[in-house]
Amino acid sequence: MKQSEINKRAKKLAEHANSSIGRIPLERVFEKHISFLEELRQFGATWAQIAQLLFTYGITQKSGNRLHPNQVRVSFVRAQEKSLAHCKTTSAITLQPQRISTERRLKASTTVNVKEPPQNSTQPSALNTSGKESEIRQRMSQSLKVRK
Numbered sequence: 001m002k003q004s005e006i007n008k009r010a011k012k013l014a015e016h017a018n019s020s021i022g023r024i025p026l027e028r029v030f031e032k033h034i035s036f037l038e039e040l041r042q043f044g045a046t047w048a049q050i051a052q053l054l055f056t057y058g059i060t061q062k063s064g065n066r067l068h069p070n071q072v073r074v075s076f077v078r079a080q081e082k083s084l085a086h087c088k089t090t091s092a093i094t095l096q097p098q099r100i101s102t103e104r105r106l107k108a109s110t111t112v113n114v115k116e117p118p119q120n121s122t123q124p125s126a127l128n129t130s131g132k133e134s135e136i137r138q139r140m141s142q143s144l145k146v147r148k
């Protein structure tokens with residue numbers, strides 16, 4: 001990433017943070033510029049360097065002091081989580097109708113044949129309802145009758 005591009009994007013971030021209506025919370029600013037911050041991190045920038053860059057462009061604490069690197073990191077992580085949650089919600093909404101129609105097509109086009117296990121099988125099977133399972137079902141139905 002070129003220095004001129006970093007300066008240009010940092011200036012946009014600063015303009016967004018210090019708008020005409022006042023200071024915008026840091027996390028909201030980071031949400032809008034998450035790709036820029038991610039690129040800085042991938043480029044190898046430390047949290048201290050990002051905090052210094054923000055300070056250079058006028059993004060400070062309310063007191064006017066430079067942002068602490070941990071403050072930048074925590075705000076970045078929160079903004080990233082919100083961004084990911086928003087992407088998941090948006091993709092779930094847009095993909096849901098396709099998934100339902102695919103499930104309907106599968107139900108309509110496929111037939112499943114289930115073979116019953118032999119009654120004299122020595123190995124227990126998940127489909128085998130003899131023995132303890134049937135006894136448990138009987139007890140449960142009896143307890144439901146008693147409760148009514």
